[in-house]
Amino acid sequence: MPRWGMVIDVKRCIACWGCTIACKEEHFLPPGVFFNRVLIGESGKFPTSSKLIYPILCNHCSDAACVEACPTGATYVREDGIVAIDDEKCVGCRACMVSCPYQQRTYYDEKVKDREYFPGQGKTEMEIIGEKLYPFKLGTVIKCNFCTERLEDGMKKGLTPGKDEDATPACVNICPVNARVFGDLDDPNSEINRLIMEKKGKQLRKEFGTEPAVYYID
Amino acid sequence: MTYKTDEIWEDKWVNTTCGVCYCGCGAKVRVVNGVPVKIEGIKETTMGGTGAGLCGKGAAGLMYYHDPNRIKKPLLRTNPEKGIGVDPKWKEIEWDEALDIISTKMKKIMEDDPNKILFTNQTMRASDGPHNHPYFYAQAYGVKNNGNFIIGGGSLHCGNACHMLGGLIHGAWSIAPDWRYTKYVLKWGSSKGTGSGHSAMTNARLRADAVRRGIKEIVFDPMGNFAGGKATEWLAILPGTDAAVGLAIANYIVNIRGEMDELYLKAKTNFVYLIKDDGTYMRHEKSDKPLVYDTKNGKIKEYDDTSAAWEDLALDGEYEYNGETVRPSFVPFKEHLKQFTVEWAADISTVPAAKILEVAKGWVDNAQIGSTITIEGKTFPYRPVSSVTFRGSQGHTNGIHQVAAIDLMAQLVGAEDVPGGTLGWPAIRRAYPGGHYEQTCTVGTDGVIVPSVFYSHDPWPVHAPSYPATNMGCVDIWTHCTLSHIPYVEEVDYIHEKLGMKSKPEMIFGISANFVISNSDWDTAVKNFKDCFVVQMDLWVNETDQAIGDLILPDVSYLEKDCWSSEIDAFFFSGSPSYEDWYVHLQKPVAKPIGESRFFMDVYIDVANRVGVLDKFNAKLNDYYGIKDPELQIKPGEVLDWKQIGERVLKWVYGPDKEKIEEQGYATWHKPIEDVYWRWNIDSRCPVYMEYLIHDRRNMEKIFEETGFDYKKLEMDMDQYTPLPSWFWPESHKDLDNEYDLLAFSYRDILHTNNTTFQNPYVDEVSQMCPYTFTITLNTTMAKERGFKDGDIIWIENKYGVTEKGIVKTMEAQSPKVIGIAGQGGLWADGRPIAKGKGANFCKLLPSKLKYFDPVAGNMETAVAVKIYKA
Numbered sequence A: 001m002p003r004w005g006m007v008i009d010v011k012r013c014i015a016c017w018g019c020t021i022a023c024k025e026e027h028f029l030p031p032g033v034f035f036n037r038v039l040i041g042e043s044g045k046f047p048t049s050s051k052l053i054y055p056i057l058c059n060h061c062s063d064a065a066c067v068e069a070c071p072t073g074a075t076y077v078r079e080d081g082i083v084a085i086d087d088e089k090c091v092g093c094r095a096c097m098v099s100c101p102y103q104q105r106t107y108y109d110e111k112v113k114d115r116e117y118f119p120g121q122g123k124t125e126m127e128i129i130g131e132k133l134y135p136f137k138l139g140t141v142i143k144c145n146f147c148t149e150r151l152e153d154g155m156k157k158g159l160t161p162g163k164d165e166d167a168t169p170a171c172v173n174i175c176p177v178n179a180r181v182f183g184d185l186d187d188p189n190s191e192i193n194r195l196i197m198e199k200k201g202k203q204l205r206k207e208f209g210t211e212p213a214v215y216y217i218d
Numbered sequence B: 001m002t003y004k005t006d007e008i009w010e011d012k013w014v015n016t017t018c019g020v021c022y023c024g025c026g027a028k029v030r031v032v033n034g035v036p037v038k039i040e041g042i043k044e045t046t047m048g049g050t051g052a053g054l055c056g057k058g059a060a061g062l063m064y065y066h067d068p069n070r071i072k073k074p075l076l077r078t079n080p081e082k083g084i085g086v087d088p089k090w091k092e093i094e095w096d097e098a099l100d101i102i103s104t105k106m107k108k109i110m111e112d113d114p115n116k117i118l119f120t121n122q123t124m125r126a127s128d129g130p131h132n133h134p135y136f137y138a139q140a141y142g143v144k145n146n147g148n149f150i151i152g153g154g155s156l157h158c159g160n161a162c163h164m165l166g167g168l169i170h171g172a173w174s175i176a177p178d179w180r181y182t183k184y185v186l187k188w189g190s191s192k193g194t195g196s197g198h199s200a201m202t203n204a205r206l207r208a209d210a211v212r213r214g215i216k217e218i219v220f221d222p223m224g225n226f227a228g229g230k231a232t233e234w235l236a237i238l239p240g241t242d243a244a245v246g247l248a249i250a251n252y253i254v255n256i257r258g259e260m261d262e263l264y265l266k267a268k269t270n271f272v273y274l275i276k277d278d279g280t281y282m283r284h285e286k287s288d289k290p291l292v293y294d295t296k297n298g299k300i301k302e303y304d305d306t307s308a309a310w311e312d313l314a315l316d317g318e319y320e321y322n323g324e325t326v327r328p329s330f331v332p333f334k335e336h337l338k339q340f341t342v343e344w345a346a347d348i349s350t351v352p353a354a355k356i357l358e359v360a361k362g363w364v365d366n367a368q369i370g371s372t373i374t375i376e377g378k379t380f381p382y383r384p385v386s387s388v389t390f391r392g393s394q395g396h397t398n399g400i401h402q403v404a405a406i407d408l409m410a411q412l413v414g415a416e417d418v419p420g421g422t423l424g425w426p427a428i429r430r431a432y433p434g435g436h437y438e439q440t441c442t443v444g445t446d447g448v449i450v451p452s453v454f455y456s457h458d459p460w461p462v463h464a465p466s467y468p469a470t471n472m473g474c475v476d477i478w479t480h481c482t483l484s485h486i487p488y489v490e491e492v493d494y495i496h497e498k499l500g501m502k503s504k505p506e507m508i509f510g511i512s513a514n515f516v517i518s519n520s521d522w523d524t525a526v527k528n529f530k531d532c533f534v535v536q537m538d539l540w541v542n543e544t545d546q547a548i549g550d551l552i553l554p555d556v557s558y559l560e561k562d563c564w565s566s567e568i569d570a571f572f573f574s575g576s577p578s579y580e581d582w583y584v585h586l587q588k589p590v591a592k593p594i595g596e597s598r599f600f601m602d603v604y605i606d607v608a609n610r611v612g613v614l615d616k617f618n619a620k621l622n623d624y625y626g627i628k629d630p631e632l633q634i635k636p637g638e639v640l641d642w643k644q645i646g647e648r649v650l651k652w653v654y655g656p657d658k659e660k661i662e663e664q665g666y667a668t669w670h671k672p673i674e675d676v677y678w679r680w681n682i683d684s685r686c687p688v689y690m691e692y693l694i695h696d697r698r699n700m701e702k703i704f705e706e707t708g709f710d711y712k713k714l715e716m717d718m719d720q721y722t723p724l725p726s727w728f729w730p731e732s733h734k735d736l737d738n739e740y741d742l743l744a745f746s747y748r749d750i751l752h753t754n755n756t757t758f759q760n761p762y763v764d765e766v767s768q769m770c771p772y773t774f775t776i777t778l779n780t781t782m783a784k785e786r787g788f789k790d791g792d793i794i795w796i797e798n799k800y801g802v803t804e805k806g807i808v809k810t811m812e813a814q815s816p817k818v819i820g821i822a823g824q825g826g827l828w829a830d831g832r833p834i835a836k837g838k839g840a841n842f843c844k845l846l847p848s849k850l851k852y853f854d855p856v857a858g859n860m861e862t863a864v865a866v867k868i869y870k871a
């Protein structure tokens, strides 16, 4: 069984926000909901300051705070490492939202569902069809799922996640500069393990102790 | 999550071309039940990012289709009063009536002077082509040259000086580093490879690999954001002062280090051409060709005399020809450079002298003069250093000298169109195997390259300034303007009157331009254009339409467009500048047109037919594509729509593969390596010594004197017409004083294409998450000293009392003497509610007086002296 993970190369990333927007389209996310974001900041002082760019998403932590916090077992770590939410079990208590140190979770309710991309002008055909193609359950918590459906559908067709587009997360596919690499953390020969080894991949805020499956290299 | 498959009767991907910026990356769109729901890149193409990569705004392009604010029927103004803040009182009318109004007006104008019609081209919205055809279209009406084109969103902030020199040196519209082989890249006010410029994502992909390979990238920029923020080293520089640093580096190479690629200078530049005391070429008495001195046998010869070996041509010395003293143009050039010390450049630019010296050393050390490299079995000189610029540094009154100085260092080490150096977009387009349409550059007068295709007019040979002006842009006089600045200039009436332009503009027939808010001072733009009958084809009613539009026609977005020509013609500024194979994309409709919207090319054709000039337009198309097959030629009297024309042209261009290519939406074929690194295969010379400017100056001054055109009163700096790349203070710097002590500048945010992307809700959302996109940036320490902090609302005011409001965001990585504003925000059109009120508008702060334009290339001064205070 693989354990899925991601490497983000911040040296390559140009902060184009492609990942953020492709993810929104993939999951038909309403306005204001993001499974993928880009944090932009600075370090140092003029004239030697440097720009910081960190694309972030759910880290699919193997020792996830959200899993620990969830009282119903709705949030759980799958065998393949993906941290999933069973919306049948989720009661919307939002303990996970409070516990996630990476702020990766969103509560999906009527208010969020009713938002329109063109406020006051009604939902577009895309928003309407999106609710059918990719429905979220009201009163539950949602977040990045490493594009589980893509992975599973792709693997059923014999495709390899991280290599074949149709079995790879949308944010990885869209990245124009190959800053995102997806693969199996348990496979010592995988491209992501090679990058983590060679470039000394780091987890974001390792000290939180949740063991993220997303690594950053620069 | 379950897919409700029973309700889904269609779920497909359609290949097309992204139309969100002018780069035209390959894109595919997922369409479910007729609704476009997702955009990705096309993995199989090299046009665009890695794999299926696209940038964020490209991915967000869906919203062009879904926007309920799109206009759906032609709109006619019923309120005769025009201006900002005046309700046009639109009335919906039928297409037939609209086309009738346009053609009736045009016919009437044509009886008098077709040059009363101004056209705008569409690259200001996006890459939804075709690109070159609006120029032919205008010609079909009898409009001369490029003089009647005015520009919008991309605006005069575009690359007039870059394109002029790109054409003269590379036979191309634009330049990029050869990412695959380079080692040392200097970027000057350019974000090539970090999100902007032509072929943005192709370059971004190539750059990312280069950076991983370990190249050094040094960025000179007032701010360390998109380009500087990603650089190996960012050097803060004041806007418009790049030439000073460039000249100091050139001086270092020539006079201090003394290490140059002499063979290149002798073979590939006009530095060996012999000049007289007045700086002009000594020409052969019969052939009129420039002359060179052959040191081997001590003879003066024509420059292309093959009996003289390149290495024997003189770069120094003094000779006599027909009793006159002559010397290679390199002699005064070398002497001229001596004044440009690094200390002097540091004073002007604020880049520390030690840093300039370090960069200059790095440049020569990395240039590997004399080395070669073998690629695909062919051996080329290897010069892994590249110096590139674009809109930022050239958008100043000294634009032409900025670009010339930045190019100079590459010339001196021979790093032009060779592996590792600076590449133009291909100067040659080979025909698709089995098809036609091959575009090869030629070598023109004095050995200078003539691009195979160029927008507007050919940069070479330069036509002599002539009187009277025959078009609104007066390009008869300002001959180097890619697109002319004159229609925007405050003193336009005086200029037209003195320079003999009799007609006044009466009509604008445009494609989604927003020239009222996207060039300079809004009031001048309204004043200059409001008396025209303004027809625009657009997706929305934008600010220009609302202020002065008379008739707005609903255009299709790129997602609804069937455009076979989008990238065929754009090889010289799109596609891949590098060794990668040729790629051409079609734009395929992924959804039905919104409302009654129609593709502007079809509207063009309809109008031309009504006016009676369609045959002329069709003849131009036959000619442009070189269609020889009588079956495929468009015949007189034939009325074909754009798709039908495409049927013929594609058959000609792609031969038997036409259907296959239409089906897959793109074509690819091999680009021979010697077409990429063509410098030593085409016997041409770069006019680095800009001798033509001497003649221009003489001609212009003669015209000005004879007509009484008081250029001195208008403070037009004729001294810039000098053959040697030189230092001139940009006009904005001259305005600095104790009160107006900051230079405002604008920059391109990766999320935005001019102002249209401001109306995209996906882009809008992420723009709000980005700290800089919608704010005004100030250096942290400077802000603190002046009592500003993040979130403060401030006014920016220029010397002419024009003000703009914005929100402060402090930033370490910005020169303390500047303020930065991204793109073209500060919008107010009712037709674009998402865009309304977002960001700040920089353009309005730019004064429109003639003195704020580059006297040679017509570039606008895109920095401005301002003061700031709390609102």
Ligand code: SF4
Pocket (backbone or CB within 6 Å): A057, A058, A059, A060, A061, A064, A065, A066, A067, A083, A099, A100, A101, A102, A103, A104, A105, A143, A210
């Ligand atoms: S990032 Fe947050 S939501 Fe994602 S697995 Fe870790 S703790 Fe849970």
Ligand code: SF4
Pocket (backbone or CB within 6 Å): A012, A013, A014, A015, A016, A017, A018, A019, A020, A038, A055, A171, A174, A175, A176, A177, A178, A179, A180
């Ligand atoms: S798509 Fe790639 S380059 Fe763009 S922001 Fe995301 S990680 Fe960075």
Ligand code: SF4
Pocket (backbone or CB within 6 Å): B018, B019, B020, B021, B022, B023, B024, B025, B048, B054, B055, B056, B057, B058, B059, B127, B200, B201
């Ligand atoms: S760079 Fe331009 S053409 Fe390419 S994806 Fe982005 S917006 Fe589209």
